[in-house]
Amino acid sequence: MAVHAHPDDESSKGAATTARYAAEGVDVLIVTCTGGERGDVLNPSYVVPAGHEFDTIEGKRAVRRxxxxxxxxxxxxxxxxxxxxxxxxxxxxxLPPLPEGCxxxxxxxxxxxxxxxxxxRFRPHVITTYDPSGGxxxxxxxxxHTVTMEAWEAAGDPERYVVEGGAPAWEPLKLYYNHGFSMERIRAxxxxxxERGLESPFGSWIETREAREIPEREVTTRIHVADWFPxxxxxxxxxxxxxxxxxxxxAVPRExxxxxxxxxxYELAASRVETTLPEDDLFAGIRGTEAAR
Incomplete structure (x- = not known):
């Protein structure tokens, strides 16, 4: 289960990982917290689909879906x-106040x-989300991040979030923070x-690191996903x-x-199974055990 804030976050943070695991037969669920109703049009060539609108909250929600x-x-x-x-x-x-009801x-x-x-209901073994800074x-x-941490702690406790007729308690085994834009990757x-004499799209990122507020966090797990970049x-x-x-x-040449x-x-934030770091698999310590069943 990958928990994201808006539609599009799943495509820029861990997308190739989810595609790889899905292709390998893992049941993958993206959970999107909001409808992205306050996102602006960021593509200058964008054309609103026929029969839709993008100038109201409801219209944006429909398009983003x-x-x-x-x-x-x-x-x-x-x-x-x-x-x-x-x-x-x-x-x-x-900063202005946040809108009521958000x-x-x-x-x-x-x-x-x-x-x-x-x-x-989904019973994930692994959950991914954002670090405390949100990325x-x-x-x-x-x-x-806050909501996912609450779910990580509470979902396995049958005394919390009791819903009549709801699914029984389920305790996920591993929780990861995804690292969408680490400075190490950007610099490399x-x-x-x-070095190839080309113009880098990351020049301003390197020069204004503090303004970009990109956190430097520990990497515990690297997933090889080149085949899933498409x-x-x-x-x-x-x-x-x-x-x-x-x-x-x-803007980065794919080659x-x-x-x-x-x-x-990824950064392994919490684990209820034994694993050895560094990892190359989000399911390290789970595969082939009773916990995987």
């Missing part, structure tokens, strides 16, 4: 919504309840591109309102990426 369905199909995974409303990214000095203002037990239910300071990303790819890229392109096919996510950084990285 279409895009999410196409992304999940590209990755070969299942996907579910928790049903909360995007909080938006507040900007300005001072995900990040939802009380924790109310926000975590549907995720606990999803964990108990970057979007209130929905930070709260996704940047140097490989510039599925990742297809999932990115599925989010046509957000992802410019000529833009940032496609350089394959050579320099063919993996996706």
């Amino acid at each position: 279409l895009e999410m369905a196409a992304s999940a199909a590209a990755l070969g995974v299942r996907q579910e919504w928790l049903g909360f409303v995007d909080s938006g990214l507040p900007e300005g000095d001072p 995900f990040a203002l939802t009380p924790l037990e109310e926000a975590a309840a549907p995720l606990v239910e999803a964990v108990r 970057y300071p979007h209130p929905d990303h930070i709260y996704t 790819v940047h140097e490989a591109i510039t 599925q990742r890229d297809a999932a990115l392109r599925a989010h046509a309102s957000q992802i410019d096919p000529e833009g940032f996510f496609f 350089i990426e394959l050579e320099v950084w063919p993996t996706e990285e």
Whole structure:
């Protein structure tokens, strides 16, 4: 189970990993906390699909659901919504208040309840989500971490989040933070591109690291996913309102990426099984044991 804040996050954070495991026969579920209703059009060539609109919350939600369905199909995974409303990214000095009724203002037990239910029903052995910083300071990303940690602790306790007729308690075995944009990866790819005399899309990232607020965190697990980069890229392109096919996510030559950084990285945040670090498999310590049944 991969828990994400918005539709499109699943395509830019661990997408090739989910595609690889799905192709290998693992049952993979993407859980999306919000509908992405406050996302702006970020693709200058975007055209709103016929019969839809993008200038209302409801219209955006409908379009983002279409895009999410196409992304999940590209990755070969299942996907579910928790049903909360995007909080938006507040900007300005001072920052404006978050909109009433948004995900990040939802009380924790109310926000975590549907995720606990999803964990108990889906019964994942492994959960991935964001580190405490959210990966970057979007209130929905930070709260996704908080809500996922609550579900990790509570889903296995039959005395918590009791729902009459609901699925029985289920205790996941491993919890990971995904590392979408580590500075180590950015520097390595940047140097490989510039060594070939090409222009790197990461120049400003290197120069303004503090402004980008990219956390440096421990990597415990590297998943080799080069063969699934095409599925990742297809999932990115599925989010046509957000992802410019000529833009940032496609600015790194794929042959350089394959050579320099063919993996996706994770941090083992909690484990209820024994494992040996470093790992090359999210299911290390689970495969071939009674816990995997």
